[in-house]
Amino acid sequence: MMLSEEMSDIAEENLQAHIETEEEEEEIKSLIRPLQIWITSASAPICYQLIPLLASGEVFGMTTEISIHLLDTHQFKEVLCGIVMEAEDMAFPLLYSISEHTEIDEAFIQADIIIVLDDVLLNHEVQSLENYIREVSEICQVYAPLIEKNAKSEVRVISSGKTFVNLKAMMIMTYGPSIKPANVIAVATPWEHAARAMLARKLNMNTAGVKDVIVWGNITGCNYIDLSHAKLYGYDWAIWGPANFPCPLLNVIYDSEWIHSAFLSAQSSLSSRVCHSVGMLPAHGVATVLRHWYHGSPPGEIISVGILTEGQFCVPEGIVFSMPVRFQNGNWEVVTELEINETTQEVLGRLAHELIQEKLIALKEIKEMHPYGADKITSKNYLHQEMETLPTGSL
Structure with missing residues (x-):
């Protein structure tokens, strides 16, 4: 019922409308x-x-x-x-x-x-x-x-x-x-998450309730997993409180023998498990850090990352050392208000030594690693040598 000329006009209008729509979409994409x-x-x-x-x-x-x-x-x-x-x-x-x-x-x-x-x-x-x-x-x-x-x-x-x-x-x-x-x-979050999961299994609770486990030192070398500031949320124990009420982890795990034996033994194989993972654990660690960096850490929660030191906790300046931080407003800050004892301070000094040695070799200032003290310490046996000297409250 429509003349060919009218149909041609309509087709031309439709084509023009289509072109304009595509141009608008391209402009939106460019923005x-x-x-x-x-x-x-x-x-x-x-x-x-x-x-x-x-x-x-x-x-x-x-x-x-x-x-x-x-x-x-x-x-x-x-x-x-x-x-x-x-x-x-x-x-x-x-x-x-x-x-x-x-x-x-x-x-x-x-x-x-x-x-x-x-x-x-x-x-x-x-x-x-x-x-x-x-x-x-x-x-x-x-x-x-x-x-x-x-x-x-x-x-x-x-x-x-x-x-x-x-x-x-x-x-x-x-x-x-x-x-x-x-x-x-x-x-450092893969090591932190694996340690939290190990503790949750021991306490028969959800891993999400284990917070503030700290990884100090050389993340993929000699590191120290610190439980002295760790907290539990939602754990069914003698004291009841609101959902955001924490209890110190070391006040709940009375089995100090387990901490000094099973937990430390498991830590010695932790690096091996992380390094042989198929990728899920380290990928989750990267995603967790990015989420905190862009949206902030949950209130009161700390996370371990390697940052350039400026003398915090008496760790020498100028090395990348894993320590506890909080993310807020797109930035991070070291949780310097945490108290650490003299024994832990000694451990941090030994951990810093390895990182200083790595830096000097990388910059060609020395040719080989020099051990801390008389005996050479390796990443496999260092944890046991040091942790055996720590009191339970410093783990």
Whole structure:
């Protein structure tokens, strides 16, 4: 019933309306500023577990879109392409884009967040510890200038993985002097979470109720898991109170023999469990730190991260040392009001020694590690040597 000329006019109007609609959508998209997240060594299993956590909205909020950039060497290009396709197929509403990169010169362009996962495959029969430290230093010598050149001025750098997380953070700050030290941290939460889970199993309670377990020192080396400030929430014991009423953990675990034997023995294998994990535990640790960094820690709760020291707790300045912090308003602050006894202070001094040695080797100021005191202490036996001398209240 309609003339061809009328139909042509309507078709032309529809086409024009369609073009205008597309232009409006493109303009709206151009106004969107998603968070630019770069992940190094993105072929690692932790990255595969981390992407769904970042894209789900639980970390940055349900209104924040993100773009993820996966960086690795040419030999892993096919792996990266597979991760990109799978992430796209999952159709995360907040995943604005995801891409793979194998050209190092393109790294960290407009980055808001950089997650450094680079690990070295430790085999002491092939190489010495000192050679591995120098290898980590060389990686950071490449990354740091690129971060300064390509990333945003307020970029936040997170060092994670299974080896040398403190050292990676330290070297990025050293070789990238314009990067704000407060914006570079190392993740200790996998060790903290595993210790909390162990304690919850002992007490037959929910892990969420175990708070303020502190990881001191070299996160992936010699560290000290401190229970003296740990608290329990919602635990069924002699004293009843509201849901937010805490009780000191060491007032509940009367079995000091368990703390000095089973708990310490389990700690000696903790690093092995974390390092052999398929990626869920360290990925959850990174996501937890980012969530606290962007939205703040729960009221009164502390979390352990590796930060550049400024003399807190009498730890020497200028090393990345894991200690308790609180996140608030996009920043963090060290919980310096915690009291520590002389024995714990001695332990922190020994832990700091290892990190100082790593830094000096990385900077080629010394050639080999020098032990603290007469006997050489390794990460496997250090915990037992030190903890056996600590009173229960200092654990």
